Amino acid sequence: MPRVVDNVQIGPMTWKMRVEVPRLVAKAKAGQFVIIRVNESGERVPMSIAGLNKDEGLLTIIYQVVGKTSALMTTVEGGGEISDCVGPLGVASHVENWGTACVVGGGIGIAPVYPIAQAYKEAGNKVISIIGARSKENLFYEKEHGEVADELHVCTDDGSYGHAGFVSDVLDKLLKDGAPIKMVMAIGPVPMMRVVTRVTKEYEVPTWVSLNPLMVDGTGMCGGCRVTVGGETKFACVDGPDFDGHAVDFDILTKRLNAYKEQERRAMKKFLDDPHCRLAESVRQFTYPGTK
Numbered sequence: 001m002p003r004v005v006d007n008v009q010i011g012p013m014t015w016k017m018r019v020e021v022p023r024l025v026a027k028a029k030a031g032q033f034v035i036i037r038v039n040e041s042g043e044r045v046p047m048s049i050a051g052l053n054k055d056e057g058l059l060t061i062i063y064q065v066v067g068k069t070s071a072l073m074t075t076v077e078g079g080g081e082i083s084d085c086v087g088p089l090g091v092a093s094h095v096e097n098w099g100t101a102c103v104v105g106g107g108i109g110i111a112p113v114y115p116i117a118q119a120y121k122e123a124g125n126k127v128i129s130i131i132g133a134r135s136k137e138n139l140f141y142e143k144e145h146g147e148v149a150d151e152l153h154v155c156t157d158d159g160s161y162g163h164a165g166f167v168s169d170v171l172d173k174l175l176k177d178g179a180p181i182k183m184v185m186a187i188g189p190v191p192m193m194r195v196v197t198r199v200t201k202e203y204e205v206p207t208w209v210s211l212n213p214l215m216v217d218g219t220g221m222c223g224g225c226r227v228t229v230g231g232e233t234k235f236a237c238v239d240g241p242d243f244d245g246h247a248v249d250f251d252i253l254t255k256r257l258n259a260y261k262e263q264e265r266r267a268m269k270k271f272l273d274d275p276h277c278r279l280a281e282s283v284r285q286f287t288y289p290g291t292k
Contacts, residue, residue, distance in 0.1 A: 002085040005058060006078040010140050013065045014108070015074055016050075021085050022057025030115035031093025031210065031242055034059065035218045037084040038072045045069050046215045046237075048112035048187075049088070059085070062111035062140070067264050068271045089218045090241050093208070097124040098182035102174070103149075104167050104196055105131045106188025110141050112210060113187045117148045120185075126150045128181065130170050132188075136161035168195040175203045184208070186245065190254055197245035209245040211236045213256050228252045 005018040024034065028049055035044050051060030065071050076082060093116050101120045105113035110131045121127045127148060132155035133139040139154065139161060146152045153170045154162030163170055167188070175181060184207040186196040193209040200207040213236050216222040220238035227234050228249035234240065 001081040001083055004076050004078060004080050004082060007074070007076050007080075009074070010062070011138050014138070014140060015063055015065070016140075017061045017063070017073065017076070018051075018053075019059045019061065019082070019085055020057055021059050024085065024087050025052050025054055025057045025059050028052055028059070028088035029092035030095070030119040031112070032088040032090045033112075033218075033241060034061070034085055034087030034089060035215075036061070036073075036082055036086070038069060038076065038082050040083050042072065042083065043069055044084070044086075044216065044218070046089075046212070046218060048210070048212075048241075049115060050111035051115060060111075062108065064108050068268050071268070071271070086218070090237060091239070093119065093185065093210075093242050095119045095123050099125065100128065100180045101125040101183045101185070102128040102130065102171065102179075102181045104171060104184060104186040104188070104192075105129070105141075105145075106167050106186075106192040107133060107138075109186075109188030109192070109210075110139075110145070113185060114141055114144055114148070116185050116187075117145065121148050128174065128179070129153070130155065130167045132156065132162075132167040132192075134158065166195070167192065168199050171196060172199045175199065175205065181205055184245075185210075185242075190250055190257065193245060193248075194250040197248070201246050207245040208242045209248060210241045211243060211248065211253060212241065213253060227256075 003020045007017040010016045033046050033048050035046050037044055047061045050062040063070050103113045103117045117127050128151045129145045129149035130153045134157045155167050184200050186193050187210040197207050211227055213225045215225040218237045220235045225236040227236055229243045230247035
């Protein structure tokens with residue numbers, strides 16, 4: 001079983017896990033994802049690739065605790081194991097030398113956009129990185145992005161650090177001021193990606209977004225991750241996760257993401273309320289949103 005090298009908390013609800021999977025890492029590329037199971041009875045959960053150390057065979061996953069499975073992930077200590085880590089899955093991000101490329105990461109999207117920024121830089125691009133979080137305490141990977149980007153912009157919604165406002169505001173100003181951006185890659189909450197695509201469409205800048213619909217098998221068999229792009233049905237697991245942001249139907253994507261919110265809330269509450277579950281005991285130290 002895959003060995004967890006370390007699993008540390010890096011924000012109020014955010015954790016960073018490194019897993020030793022050398023064969024997977026040897027083949028993985030920026031923009032792809034993996035599917036993990038914490039234990040034999042656990043659900044299969046897709047996780048974006050947030051870092052690849054090919055020399056040591058280490059995969060980095062950054063995740064937020066939003067439900068039962070992500071809560072269980074926090075209980076795996078360094079030196080422990082998880083049942084499965086399958087991948088690499090999906091199509092790698094398209095990379096070429098456009099001259100100047102911009103990556104935009106919001107919230108947990110700051111993590112998967114980082115290896116893409118690395119790939120853009122290795123291809124010879126000038127890289128502009130724009131990352132944003134709700135507040136300074138929710139921000140992470142600033143140092144990592146700063147080491148890759150030729151130009152780094154940091155935003156917080158509450159103004160506690162960096163630019164007071166949204167990543168889309170900064171991108172809009174850069175384009176308005178004439179920044180020669182030829183490609184934009186945006187990853188983050190659906191509302192953020194939607195606004196970014198509206199901004200770039202005005203300036204006719206090609207824009208890719210990475211989608212995270214509900215997913216079960218990750219191989220195109222279940223059809224659960226279907227999205228509508230350019231009026232056609234696509235599967236995020238095999239056709240994506242990257243798609244032309246100007247062609248994505250964000251309304252349908254939003255509806256599908258909200259389809260099982262109530263079931264997820266009930267499952268998490270049942271897990272935390274179980275007095276006989278030792279795993280539940282170990283995660284009750286946190287306050288999880290949406291469980292009360």
